[in-house]
Amino acid sequence: MSIKKKFLEISKVGIEFPTPNGPFCALKDVDFTINEGEFVSIIGHSGCGKSTVLNIIAGLYQATSGGVILDGKEVDEPGPDRAVVFQSHALMPWLTVYENVALGVEQVFKGKKTKSEIKEWVEHNLRLVKMDHAMNKKPAEISGGMKQRVGIARCLAMQPKVMLMDEPFGALDALTRANLQDSVMQIQKELNTTIILITHDVDEAVLMSDKIIMMANGPAARVGEILEVDLDRPRERVALSKSDQFNQYRQQVLSFLYERKGVVDIEDEKRKRTIESDDTIDKDKIA
């Protein structure tokens, strides 16, 4: 983490959706940068536009103003370099686990890998998420947590520059969720993948992220605060739950979300500006 370069830049992004009552401005001037190998969470109340930000980075939505630059190239359409893990897992129910992962691999590595290499690569990624035992099962035959694992494998197998996760654990029970969070953290450590995670779970955000982007409520939602989480990895959830540092971060996010209701006042605006100018955050100032 010593050499940091601006890997993903989201600058002045705004989006308007047409409605019968005129355009609705969902996002305005969303600004942040992400370094390579960083794990970043975007947190906010439901409807604040956090998924919209992700969709714009993915290229699934076109920003009305501003733009996204990934590794020196502007994002203007969806592509496998920004693979998405969807909340609804979005596996094709008519394909087996293996075929679901292979669908992306065959497309991304067309002409670059031989048939046997593709097979090996698909199986490797399924092993990574511990789903190699169910390769020939259909999505309907495996549990929700397993489906999400396959979704993650499909995503990883495309070797994205940045992996976009849209509330991937939202529909899972607490134990499965914890299990999957640990898996994702471990994979991220192994592969040094850049990850953006959309979440509304404060514990999840603090546990997993290097940086938490807190969104202010819409309409015309913006980035409220950015919190650097400086906890050592690997992170142990039980140990961390007793740690003061962890609870302090947690408290900061909670206070933003519930006491200030995610609303950015003028003081916050000022603070955001200082954050932008410094690029690295002085933790004590926020605390």
Next chain:
Amino acid sequence: MSSTSNSSRGLTLGSSEPAVERLMKAISTFDYKSVVFPVLGVVIFCLLWSLAASRIDTSLGQFPGPAQVYSQAHTLVDEHFAERDKESAFYERQEARNEKKLAKNPDAKIKIRKYTGKETFFDQVVTSLQTVMFGFLVASLFAIPFGIACGLSDGVYKAMNPLIQIFKPVSPLAWLPLITMVVSATYVSESPWFEKSFLVSAFTVALCCLWPTLINTAVGVANVDKDLLNVSRVIKLPTAVHIRKIILPASIPMIFTGLRLSLATGWMVLIAAEMLSQNPGLGKFVWDEFQNGSSNSLSRIMVAVVVIGLIGFALDRVILLAQKTVSWDKQAILR
């Protein structure tokens, strides 16, 4: 692994069990309700029918009850075999005659004439089935691709929609005279593959088979889960792969709903078209019997009515069976 061990266990169990016990077991687990109630329904219907029929007198005699219809069905079967016997007898005679001729003079010119007897009821059934399937296939060949195009592209949908809305409610029988004239004018061939009358009926069927499939396919394609479409966009699947691997499997249930509706209306329209245009088929059989006006005519028409219904039901089952084999979702309850 587990399935093979299960089946072998089942085998040993089956062979050790006495046959009587197995039969008793089969009887005890038999689902009576699924047999008793349908049979009861049919029996009650037949009773009411025969009661009502005995009170209706027409100029062609009493309205036929189930018994008369049943005996006429037998007669129709007998007539069919009698006609077939006549036909083979005709060919035997012709062959014998020709052989004799050849024996006398090896260079003699031999004439082989086709048997031109009247079509039996079952010949008409076969003709109608061929016609409806041909028309249905032609319609599906157009309707499914166009439906997919409409579902995928808003522009195509907007362009096609007025045409669909205007032509959909038109009874294909209104097209019948036009189709007849167009086929007679354009289908001119020395050795035609198809009879003109066959093509006229088939195209009439096709015209009404088009719409349910087209509309249901379009709706099915347009309603594919947004997340699945997004996956396809992220992976950047080429259009052909996208349609084959995502769109088609996802919209199979709706496509088949359309196909079933199409075939059902196609079958209904075909009978009417055959009656109207005097093209060979079940419709012509009904009309001929009506014109014939013998005391058996009503019973014979009633046989046709029942057969038309049974065939319609069978056609629907065939499509359902096709759906079961094609669809990925083997657990889906199809009805």
